[in-house]
Amino acid sequence: QVQLVESGGGLVQAGGSLRLSCAASGRTFNSYAMSWFRQAPGKEREFVATISWGGSAISYRDSVKGRFTISRDNAKNTVYLQMNSLKPEDTAVYYCAASLRYGSTSTSGMDYWGKGTLVTVSS
Numbered sequence: 001q002v003q004l005v006e007s008g009g010g011l012v013q014a015g016g017s018l019r020l021s022c023a024a025s026g027r028t029f030n031s032y033a034m035s036w037f038r039q040a041p042g043k044e045r046e047f048v049a050t051i052s053w054g055g056s057a058i059s060y061r062d063s064v065k066g067r068f069t070i071s072r073d074n075a076k077n078t079v080y081l082q083m084n085s086l087k088p089e090d091t092a093v094y095y096c097a098a099s100l101r102y103g104s105t106s107t108s109g110m111d112y113w114g115k116g117t118l119v120t121v122s123s
Contacts, residue, residue, distance in 0.1 A: 002026045002112040004096045009117030012086055016121070020081040022096030022114060030054070033102035034072055034079040035110065038092035038119075045095065047105040049081060057102060064090075086121045093118050 008020040022034070035050040049060045049070040058070055069082040079096060094117050097110035104110070 002028070002032065002098050004098060004112055004114035006094065006096050006114045006117040009094060009119045011120045011122065014086060014088055014121055014123050016086050017082070017084045018086065018119060020083065020094055020096075020117060020119070022079045022081075024077045024079070024098065026077070029077040030074040032098040032100060032111070033104075034070075035097045035099065035104075036070060036079075036081045037095045037097055037107065037110075038090075039095070039116075040089075040092040043092075045107050048094070050102065050105065051079065052102040059103075059105070061105075083119070086119075088121045088123045091119060091121045 003025040005023050012018055033052050036048040037045050038048050039045040051058050051070045051072050055072050067085045072079040096114040098112040099110050
């Protein structure tokens with residue numbers, strides 16, 4: 001069992017930055033690939049970024065490439081999402097997710113979810 005708790009969301013102006021954190025419980029954190037998803041009002045939850053167990057493999061959705069950076073600290077059981085040059089269309093609830101399999105970009109491929117943190121980008 002893995003419990004995930006996101007933090008770091010808030011209100012920011014367009015062009016600004018935020019860093020999201022996701023703290024995981026359990027001693028097997030480094031066995032899981034970690035991902036970030038987001039869900040805007042009235043839309044389906046979508047993949048944002050994923051990082052492999054050791055951090056050597058990373059993937060992003062096209063719209064955030066060059067602006068967002070995913071990273072992890074296995075000693076702290078934490079995964080991060082640094083978000084720069086934020087746009088109003090980045091407004092969403094951001095969710096952290098864990099999977100025993102790296103490479104999935106679908107919600108059905110995740111084993112555990114956090115409850116989310118809201119990011120609002122004003123224009």
